[in-house]
Amino acid sequence: MDSLDGSSYDVLISGTGIQQSLLALALSRSGKKVLHVDKDDTYGGPEAALSLQEAEQWVEKLNSARQTRFRNTSITKSAGGEQKLSPSRAYNLSLAPTLVYTRSGLLPILVSSKTNEQLEFMAVGGWFVFEKQEDGARVVRVPNGREDIFADPSLTLKMKGQLMKFLRFVAAFEEKPETWQPHRDTPFADFLSEQFGLPAVDALMALCLSLEIPEKTTTDFALPRIARHLRSIGVFGPGFGAVIPKWGGLSEVVQVACRACAVGGGIYVLGQGISSIEPAQSDEDDVEEIPREPEKPDVSQDIHNMITEGEGFVDTNPDHLDELESGIKEQSLDDLLAAAGYSIAGVEDEKPTPAVEEPVEKQTASAAVPSEKNSLYSVQLSSGDKVSAQFIVGCSDDLPGSLPATTIGTKVAGAQPDTASRSITIISSSMQHLFVTVAEGGVSPAGAVVVFPAGSLSSAAHPPVQIMVHSSDTGECPQGQCIAYASTALTGQQGQELLAEAIKMLLAAQDGEAQALWSLSYEQHAEALASSAEASQSSILKFQDPPLDFVFDDAIIENVQAAWQRILPEADDFMVFGKRNEDAQEEAEDEE
Missing domain, CATH: 1.10.405.10 (Guanine Nucleotide Dissociation Inhibitor, domain 1)
Structure with missing residues (x-):
């Protein structure tokens, strides 16, 4: 790879977590020169999806270095379980399993930014509560x-x-x-x-x-x-109200967003983080003319069509839908597919390939044209290369703390712990009883949520345990198996023991033959950043860490838009893109 030394950029983004990657997507049509680096060798940061081998390497790396975000990592394999595991690449294990409610702000921006065509979403069906009874235990479906x-x-x-x-x-x-x-x-x-x-x-x-x-x-x-x-519930079809991205959760959204930025000229370098940041001499910036984009389109019908299941495209029966402000209108399925240009999921016998078949290739510095403006910061990368940038963006784990930074976002108060114990467990059974279609005309769910209320396990004082179970239809494991993602606010050894007990009780409640084949345990910390008047004008933008629960927080979108607005203060077309060929034609006409 050619050296980056001496190159200059409008925006340097550190880390490929969901917030940084969505910002890269938002800047992909802006004309800004973007360098996007990550100290890790994989995309996604805390939202990464790992194969079994990558998980082993991840644990080894964390245990040999001081980490602020993840700690107390370990892998447990059951006796005889390895023989039942498939090859390493058959698994896409998400470090941040996330369900996205159908009313979430994420879905409209995926449509308006033209990235929805590269993504598939699966329905999250049942919510269950664990109940202890005199004759044993069971999981009970939550009324809808x-x-x-x-x-x-x-x-x-x-x-x-x-x-x-x-x-x-x-x-x-x-x-x-x-x-x-x-x-x-x-x-x-x-x-x-x-x-x-x-x-x-x-x-x-x-x-x-x-x-x-x-x-x-x-x-x-x-x-x-x-x-x-x-x-x-019922927005996109009867019986479910949330979806999960296929092929590894938010990691897939990250890769699609980064690819869009790379196509727009962004430079991507994995395995290099930021070592130090120093102020550089800077004149007053001239305001650049911001490229205008088309008016924001009505994306409700496209969102309506994004949800797919293993057997094919999901058609919503309008008779089951409430009168929505978004104005979803009844159309034939053929018309919807033709208008949106979607392919039907699951019609081919072979497993569909993920939206991003290969990671975005590391691009060379020769693609970068030095910025016409004077840079504000001189940055040394971990490779020793020095680059300069007007804006530097990342999370606290991706940026050195030597200079004041503008905090983007506020810490959400109430029932949001700063640290959580988590585990990822490969189950030998498909746990099919959790993925039953309960509504007439509904889709087959690929996700289920099981909650162990506070005090329902061995200790009356323990906090709740939440388990999100993903079927093989998510592309995260082979058929005949499923993945259980567990989380609790109890930390330390007690937290991991509580998660292990919850998994054991889940397996025993319905399927006595199910076995935990492999399990990754870790603690995750979300740093709460404080704002200060001194740092409020800094061009180093530091994102607040997302909450540690299973739900996609729309504050992430607000944070990304706030950072985008700092970089493009006069723009008002956040995540609204035309087709790339249409944009090129408009630019050519403007030049004439």
Whole structure:
């Protein structure tokens, strides 16, 4: 590879996590000269997806170096389990398994940025709660709505009425601030009891996916999350309200975003991080003319068509949909496919190839043209090369802390621990009972969520354990197996023991023959960054770490847009792109 030494850039992005990669996507049509580096040899950072061999190397690397984000990593293999494992590359294990609600802000920007055509999404179907009983234990499906509640024999008639009263309230809770705002800092369980006469309902606690104990889960935290869950059900089809990206979760979104930036002229270098940053002499920047993009298109129908399952393209029955503000209109499936240019997933016998077949190749410095503006910073990379840049962007784990930096984003308060214990377990069974289609005309889900309420395992004082189970339809494991991603706020050895107990109970509850073949355990830390007046004008932009729960947080989109706006202060077309050939034609016409 040619040396980068002496090259100059408008933007230097460090790390290929989801926030940095979405920023690279946002800048891919801006005309800015972008250098995107990562100290690791794989894409994704904390959102990376690893094969078995890459996971072994990852653990070895972390255990031999001081790390701030991941620690206490280890791999456990069951006796005789290795013989049942497939080759290393048959697995795509996500370090940050993430479900995306259908109302999330991520889906519209994937469509408007023209990257949705390279991605597939699978439905997350059932939510389950673990229950201990005298004769053993079981996982119980969380009711999805009115019909499920009234069909549940475990609920008394009085409790069914109380639950329905709460569901009617939460559907439009913003319109009734007098009911909940005086209790916003009250534990949510107390709010349910005082306002609706409900005991601490495990099903409702499960829907807000809090990693903390009920006493630390406030009403202000729980209500918007339960409302988001309920409002998302049925948007793209009956029976589900969330999706997961196929082929390794957010890692696939990262690679598609980075590829778009590379096609737009961005330079990518893996295995090189930033060693030091020093101020460089700088004149006042001239304001460049910002390329204008077309008006933001209506993307609702394209989003509607993004959700695929193993058997083919998902068509939504409009009779099951509410009247949506986005105005999804009834069209034939053929018309939808032709208009959007999508191919039907799963029609070929062979396994589809991932959107990014090979990592974005390391490009040479010769592709970079020095910026016409004077650079603000001189940067030394870990290779020893020195480059200069006007803006430097990354997370705290990817940037040295020697100079003041502008914090992008705020720490989300309430039921969000700074550190969580996590595990990734390969299960010998497909656990098919978790992936049942429950709604007429619904799709076959590839993801399920199982919540072990606080105190439901060996210790009455432990926080909840959340497990997200992915089937082989996600492309993360071979057929006949599944992946269980577990998380809890309890840290240290106790946290890992709690996760192992939860996995054991999950396997025993429904499938006595299922076995944990292989497991990766680790702790993940999310650093909370403080803002300061001194750093607010810095052109070093440091993203706040995302929360550690399983749900994609729309604050990530807000953070990316805030960084993009700092770099392009006069632009107003965030993530709105035309087709590349259309853009080239418009540029040629402008030159004439």
